[in-house]
Amino acid sequence: MFVYKFDLLSSEYKQNPFPAWQAMREAGPVIRAKIPLVGKVWMFTSYDSASHMLRDHETFVRNPSKAGRKYVAGFLAFMPPSARVLANNMMAHDGEEHRRLRSLVDQAFQMRSVESMKGTLTAISNRLLDKIERRLQDGETVDLLEDFARPLPLAVISELLGLPTSDRENFKGWGNRLTNVNSIMGLFKVFPGLWKIRNYLRKQIENCRIEPREGLLSTLVHLEQDGDRLSKDELLAMAFLLLIAGHETTVHLITTSLVTLFQHETQLDKLRRNWGLADSAVEEVMRFVSPAEIAKPRMLSADTTIHKQSLRRGEYAVAMLGAANHDPEMFEEPDAFNIERSPNPHLGFGTGIHVCQGMKLARAETGIALKSLFDRFPNLQLATPINDIEWSRRIGFRSINRLPVKLA
Numbered sequence: 001m002f003v004y005k006f007d008l009l010s011s012e013y014k015q016n017p018f019p020a021w022q023a024m025r026e027a028g029p030v031i032r033a034k035i036p037l038v039g040k041v042w043m044f045t046s047y048d049s050a051s052h053m054l055r056d057h058e059t060f061v062r063n064p065s066k067a068g069r070k071y072v073a074g075f076l077a078f079m080p081p082s083a084r085v086l087a088n089n090m091m092a093h094d095g096e097e098h099r100r101l102r103s104l105v106d107q108a109f110q111m112r113s114v115e116s117m118k119g120t121l122t123a124i125s126n127r128l129l130d131k132i133e134r135r136l137q138d139g140e141t142v143d144l145l146e147d148f149a150r151p152l153p154l155a156v157i158s159e160l161l162g163l164p165t166s167d168r169e170n171f172k173g174w175g176n177r178l179t180n181v182n183s184i185m186g187l188f189k190v191f192p193g194l195w196k197i198r199n200y201l202r203k204q205i206e207n208c209r210i211e212p213r214e215g216l217l218s219t220l221v222h223l224e225q226d227g228d229r230l231s232k233d234e235l236l237a238m239a240f241l242l243l244i245a246g247h248e249t250t251v252h253l254i255t256t257s258l259v260t261l262f263q264h265e266t267q268l269d270k271l272r273r274n275w276g277l278a279d280s281a282v283e284e285v286m287r288f289v290s291p292a293e294i295a296k297p298r299m300l301s302a303d304t305t306i307h308k309q310s311l312r313r314g315e316y317a318v319a320m321l322g323a324a325n326h327d328p329e330m331f332e333e334p335d336a337f338n339i340e341r342s343p344n345p346h347l348g349f350g351t352g353i354h355v356c357q358g359m360k361l362a363r364a365e366t367g368i369a370l371k372s373l374f375d376r377f378p379n380l381q382l383a384t385p386i387n388d389i390e391w392s393r394r395i396g397f398r399s400i401n402r403l404p405v406k407l408a
């Protein structure tokens with residue numbers, strides 16, 4: 001059987017993945033391919049096939065034991081058991097177990113709605129802008145990634161979880177280092193960071209147990225559902241998932257929103273004239289850029305035939321969210337960036353039972369970040385030619401390494 005190889009890490013691909021996404025779709029809705037870290041997979045490349053696969057959680061599972069496997073994807077096999085505990089979160093379960101874990105977080109989330117957080121989001125955003133205002137006015141170039149897009153979601157997720165403000169500096173670089181893995185060797189470099197986060201979160205959970213406080217973490221520690229509580233390890237894994245999932249991807253959404261808007265000046269002008277378009281602009285970036293370009297790998301729980309391909313139990317399958325989000329069968333002029341696109345049923349946050357639980361928060365954060373930034377600095381511009389913006393060479397994410405800006 002023919003196995004496709006797409007260089008998902010080359011700088012050409014990272015800079016402009018559209019031709020490769022087209023080639024994937026043209027090769028077929030379900031193709032055999034080889035990707036870094038996971039190895040051979042069934043790649044679901046069209047909107048239709050990818051959304052179907054993500055919704056069929058009976059056949060495509062995250063729990064390896066249901067597929068006759070020991071680990072979820074190749075690289076977990078290399079993790080020491082002490083680190084594996086962190087990965088045992090709701091993303092690693094299907095069916096009833098997944099529902100139990102997810103609904104506990106739902107309950108905790110309900111106690112603090114995203115709507116009620118908007119004031120806090122604006123305040124955090126403004127505080128960060130205060131810090132860079134003088135530098136920009138003095139004509140300095142500022143890296144918005146380090147000085148705005150990274151600290152903002154970190155402050156928000158720490159606030160939501162109820163982690164002490166004073167600790168933020170310590171784990172500033174953790175998320176970035178943890179997700180910046182492209183090879184098995186690279187994985188070994190993340191262990192020290194993993195242990196630090198694990199120990200830190202364990203201590204925070206223990207503190208919440210002794211002394212309840214504001215925030216999701218303390219709520220989860222004390223939450224009971226039908227007499228059922230989260231075990232210590234479940235709590236740890238959940239806190240880890242929320243911290244990493246809630247931070248890193250949002251950083252990428254904010255930075256890539258800015259790059260895309262700078263790249264499409266007419267769209268940026270339209271947005272500046274009418275901030276009522278902020279929500280649909282964020283949705284369009286989610287589709288156009290697809291910051292999470294590949295969903296987490298699933299495994300086949302049983303043999304099946306799809307689009308004339310015979311898939312076997314235990315094999316891996318991935319949904320190519322970026323390719324699906326540019327499928328011309330679903331989106332008119334898919335490679336055009338149009339902040340008024342409607343409807344826009346993109347798969348950027350996934351779909352099915354694992355659809356992103358923090359999407360409302362991510363949307364609100366990004367909308368507020370863009371508005372506060374351009375309201376404060378109407379003449380903000382890139383301090384480097386757009387083609388010099390360097391996209392990170394990391395698997396599964398679309399992100400940039402620096403975002404230098406200055407005032408015109």
Ligand code: HEM
Nearest residue numbers: 090091245246249250253295296349350354356357358362
């Ligand atoms: C732009 C920002 C974000 C993007 C692009 C994003 C993307 C995604 C995607 C694609 C999935 C599904 C993965 C899959 O099915 O394989 C997912 C799941 C998840 N996300 Fe997000 N996410 C973002 C922000 C957040 C935030 C802010 C939080 C938390 C506060 C969060 C928490 C989660 C959780 C808990 C899951 C797992 C849900 C489950 O297994 O049922 N995410 N996210």
